[in-house]
Every structure is written in structure tokens, then in C-alpha cells.
Amino acid sequence: xxxxxxxxxxxxxxxxxxxxxxxxxxxxxxxxxxxxxxxxxxxxxxxxxxxxxxxxxxxxxxxxxxxxxxxxxxxxxxxxxxxxxxxxxxxxxxxxxxxxxxxxxxxxxxxxxxxxxxxxxxxxxxxxxxxxxxxxxxxxxxxxxxxxxxxxxxxxxxxxxxxxxxxxxxxxxxxxxxxxxxxxxxxxxxxxxxxxxxxxxxxxxxxxxxxxxxxxxxxxxxxxxxxxxxxxxxxxxxxxxxxxxxxxxxxxxxxxxxxxxxxxxxxxxxxxxxxxxxxxxxxxxxxxxxxxxxx
Amino acid sequence: xxxxxxxxxxxxxxxxxxxxxxxxxxxxxxxxxxxxxxxxxxxxxxxxxxxxxxxxxxxxxxxxxxxxxxxxxxxxxxxxxxxxxxxxxxxxxxxxxxxxxxxxxxxxxxxxxxxxxxxxxxxxxxxxxxxxxxxxxxxxxxxxxxxxxxxxxxxxxxxxxxxxxxxxxxxxxxx
Numbered sequence: 001x002x003x004x005x006x007x008x009x010x011x012x013x014x015x016x017x018x019x020x021x022x023x024x025x026x027x028x029x030x031x032x033x034x035x036x037x038x039x040x041x042x043x044x045x046x047x048x049x050x051x052x053x054x055x056x057x058x059x060x061x062x063x064x065x066x067x068x069x070x071x072x073x074x075x076x077x078x079x080x081x082x083x084x085x086x087x088x089x090x091x092x093x094x095x096x097x098x099x100x101x102x103x104x105x106x107x108x109x110x111x112x113x114x115x116x117x118x119x120x121x122x123x124x125x126x127x128x129x130x131x132x133x134x135x136x137x138x139x140x141x142x143x144x145x146x147x148x149x150x151x152x153x154x155x156x157x158x159x160x161x162x163x164x165x166x167x168x169x170x171x172x173x174x175x176x177x178x179x180x181x182x183x184x185x186x187x188x189x190x191x192x193x194x195x196x197x198x199x200x201x202x203x204x205x206x207x208x209x210x211x212x213x214x215x216x217x218x219x220x221x222x223x224x225x226x227x228x229x230x231x232x233x234x235x236x237x238x239x240x241x242x243x244x245x246x247x248x249x250x251x252x253x254x255x256x257x258x259x260x261x262x263x264x265x266x267x268x269x270x271x272x273x274x275x276x277x278x279x280x281x282x283x284x285x286x287x288x289x290x291x292x293x294x295x
Numbered sequence: 296x297x298x299x300x301x302x303x304x305x306x307x308x309x310x311x312x313x314x315x316x317x318x319x320x321x322x323x324x325x326x327x328x329x330x331x332x333x334x335x336x337x338x339x340x341x342x343x344x345x346x347x348x349x350x351x352x353x354x355x356x357x358x359x360x361x362x363x364x365x366x367x368x369x370x371x372x373x374x375x376x377x378x379x380x381x382x383x384x385x386x387x388x389x390x391x392x393x394x395x396x397x398x399x400x401x402x403x404x405x406x407x408x409x410x411x412x413x414x415x416x417x418x419x420x421x422x423x424x425x426x427x428x429x430x431x432x433x434x435x436x437x438x439x440x441x442x443x444x445x446x447x448x449x450x451x452x453x454x455x456x457x458x459x460x461x462x463x464x465x466x467x468x469x470x
Contacts, residue, residue: 026342031336032371032465053368071389074376074418074464125457128345137352137359137384137444137455140343146464168397175335211467 016215025141027126028053029098029142033148036128041111048147050063051100062091062103067121070220071212074146080217081120081151081154081173084108094129107151116155117191117246118217122147134207159251160188161214161244168238168257174228174264180238182222182255186214190246202236202261210242228261340369341463342435347442353450355377359441365461366435372466372468375422377403379414380458388453397454398444403459411443424466 028051036044038169052058064085065076088104095101105122162185169178186192192214200206207267214220222242238257243249279286342364352358365372384395395401402411406422413419421440427434442459 023345024342025345026340026368028338028340028368030336030338032339032369053340072420125460137349139347139442140456140458140460141343142460143341143343144460144462145339146462147339
């Protein structure tokens with residue numbers, strides 16, 4: 001009897017789960033990015049398709065922006081390339097589930113600019129058309145797709161990446177991540193494509209790869225994380241090499257730091273040792289004694 | 296008799312082999328290579344469960360939301376960011392004047408750090424390099440997360456709302 005009740009309950013829960021509506025907000029855009037080579041004063045037109053892949057109607061807004069992006073930040077600006085882009089037609093519209101729309105835009109490069117590479121974007125935002133809000137504390141989820149528009153212009157190629165500042169932890173504990181932060185600025189006229197690594201050398205060796213892109217006039221915060229494991233202990237030398245260039249990474253920035261890794265097991269052993277030492281000094285007898293005898 | 300039938304069958308097989316060989320003999324035929332090309336266009340796409348409801352809760356405590364899914368439904372790897380559309384949860388109930396400030400109260404579990412991170416109106420990276428679904432698999436790559444909200448003590452009863460916006464950008468694009 002109990003078994004039948006259990007089976008009936010499980011079937012009821014399963015059916016309840018099957019009928020519970022799963023609502024999702026979703027957007028799709030293609031292509032995922034645009035790349036153009038323009039001459040000063042040149043114009044190009046592009047087209048992106050936006051589709052509602054969720055199961056509720058969304059209000060779509062499309063904006064043109066300049067992208068400021070690094071390994072942790074993503075910010076939008078209305079300056080620079082944002083002013084070169086024109087979105088043709090409506091920038092706000094509604095899409096029902098499964099519905100799609102083509103959006104065209106024009107990029108017109110200025111006749112005089114002081115840098116050769118620029119990255120803008122179409123920022124496509126979809127917010128559900130909220131009809132009912134019932135009880136409690138409710139969060140509506142919207143989605144946003146960033147479609148970069150990368151423009152290259154002929155001009156002098158000056159590759160110049162400056163390391164403004166960098167920070168490395170002095171002491172790290174096992175299983176607690178440490179952050180190595182590098183603040184960079186592109187003073188050149190072309191994008192700096194970065195590769196390289198953070199080499200951590202001591203009792204054990206670790207290698208953290210570096211990759212990223214810094215655009216002219218942009219600041220870039222590069223953050224690399226390392227979490228020491230059980231076997232990491234003692235003094236470590238941290239050598240960072242950042243190679244960069246427009247087409248080939250031929251220029252190099254290097255830094256060197258020292259990090260002391262204190263393992264958690266060593267701290268636990270020290271605490272146990274200190275406790276045992278204090279107890280013995282005070283003459284406290286241990287509650288359990290183990291005696292091993294030879295037969 | 297059997298020997299005759301066997302011989303006939305052997306002859307038939309030999310003839311068929313000869314005909315087949317002739318059909319496939321290309322020594323005197325002209326050949327042409329046909330190159331077929333297809334371009335697969337990139338698409339960026341995400342899908343998120345909505346809405347999330349913390350339910351009816353008492354003021355002065357911290358609550359976790361139900362788990363919900365965010366899927367990479369495109370064919371490129373993405374970085375995922377999140378921000379709020381407001382600095383406070385706003386009441387929808389009439390005559391309610393309190394708000395719930397998000398600063399210090401509203402967090403999301405991040406895949407970048409593995410812990411709950413403070414939400415704000417600025418974009419916060421919560422997933423670095425989210426993979427696309429493997430080729431041919433019928434289901435997109437999905438990540439499950441949740442939110443955490445502290446409702447300040449003595450918050451007026453009512454319904455409070457906010458909007459979270461999830462932003463996807465193609466991962467670390469290099470020309």
C-alpha cells in the first residue's frame with residue numbers, strides 16, 4: 001500500500017513538472033560580428049538579422065556604441081566610432097516568439113582621424129513585455145547581444161602598449177585565489193593583439209596563458225588568477241611576459257614578482273602543535289592514551 | 296548435369312565481372328573535379344529562464360532564489376555579463392514607499408569567481424568563455440545559477456521588482 005502511494009506521488013510530481021510552463025527570454029543575431037577595411041571618408045553598409053528565440057514577446061532596442069572591453073570590464077561609450085555608425089530604420093520594435101527582423105546600418109569613416117583601428121558595436125537588447133507581476137520579490141530577465149563592428153583604416157602603424165601599473169599578491173594561501181592585475185594603455189594607432197603567459201616558478205611550476213586585444217586610446221585591465229594547491233609551498237618567482245603587435249606579437253612587456261605560498265595543512269599542523277605544546281606545559285593529561293605493546 | 300550448371304554459373308559471374316570492370320574503366324573517359332563550398336555564418340544567441348521569484352519572504356533575512364538556466368544558443372563561444380536596470384527594487388504595490396537598494400543586498404553566483412558577487416547597474420562578467428554546444432548535439436550549452444537577496448529589516452510589505460539584463464559578446468575576438 002505504501003509503495004502504491006509513493007508511486008502515485010512520484011507520478012503526480014512528474015506530471016506537475018511536465019505541465020509547469022518554462023518561460024524563457026532569448027535573442028539570436030547573425031552575423032556575430034562585422035569587419036571592414038575602410039579608407040578615410042569611406043562608407044559601408046551591413047545587415048544583421050535579429051530573431052526572438054524565447055517563448056514570450058520582447059521589446060527590442062538597438063543602439064550603436066563604441067566598445068571598451070578588457071578581461072573583466074565591458075563598457076559602452078557614445079564617442080569615436082559610435083558616431084560613425086548610423087542605424088537605418090526603426091531602432092525599437094516588438095518581436096513575437098519565432099519572429100525575426102533584418103536591421104541595416106551604415107558606417108562612414110571620418111576623413112581625418114588619429115587612429116587606424118576602431119571597434120564599435122550594435123547593442124541589441126530584448127526585454128520581455130511584462131503583463132502580470134504577482135506577489136513577492138520578482139526579477140524580470142532581459143537579454144542583450146553585442147555585435148562588434150571592427151573597422152580598420154589605412155594610416156601609420158604605430159604599435160605602442162604601455163604598462164601603467166601592475167599588482168601581485170605578496171602572500172597566498174592554498175585554495176584561495178590570488179589576482180595578478182596589469183593595467184595597460186594603447187598609445188599607438190593600431191590594435192595591440194596580446195599573447196603571453198604568467199610563469200610561476202618555485203617548488204612546483206605553473207603557467208597561466210594571456211590573451212586579449214587593446215584598441216587605440218583604450219585602457220585595459222588584465223586580470224589573471226592563480227589558486228595554489230596542496231603541493232604548492234614556499235617562495236615563488238612570478239615572471240609575466242606580454243607579447244603584442246598588430247599582425248605579429250613581436251614587442252614584449254615583462255614584469256617579475258615574488259609570492260610566498262603558505263599551505264593550509266602547514267597552518268593546521270602549526271595550530272595543533274601549539275595546542276599540544278600549551279596542554280603539555282600546563283600538565284593537562286590527554287583523555288585517551290594509546291599504548292602499543294610487542295607480543 | 297550439375298557440372299554443366301556450375302560451369303554456366305561460373306561463366307555468368309565472369310561475364311558480370313567483365314561488364315562491371317568495363318563500366319568502371321575510366322582510362323579513356325574525361326574526368327572533372329567538382330569543389331563544393333559552404334560558408335557557415337556565425338550567430339550569437341542566449342536564452343535565459345524568466346522571471347525569477349523569491350516568493351513571499353520576511354524582512355530582515357537573506358534568501359536564495361530558485362536555480363535557473365542560461366544557455367548559449369549560438370555557434371560561438373561567449374563572455375557573459377549581467378547588470379540591473381535600476382539601483383533599487385521598486386514596489387508595484389500601491390501606497391508602498393519603501394524600496395530595496397541592491398547595493399550590499401543583491402548578489403548573483405558567478406562562474407568567474409565561483410561565489411556570489413554584488414550586482415549593480417554596471418556590467419559584471421559572470422562567465423568567461425562559455426562554450427557553444429558540441430557539433431550535432433541537439434541541446435545548447437546550459438549553465439545553472441542563482442541569486443541571493445537580503446531584504447532589509449522593517450521593509451514594508453508589498454511586491455518589489457527589478458530587471459536583470461544578461462549581455463553576451465563573442466569571446467576574446469582577435470583579428
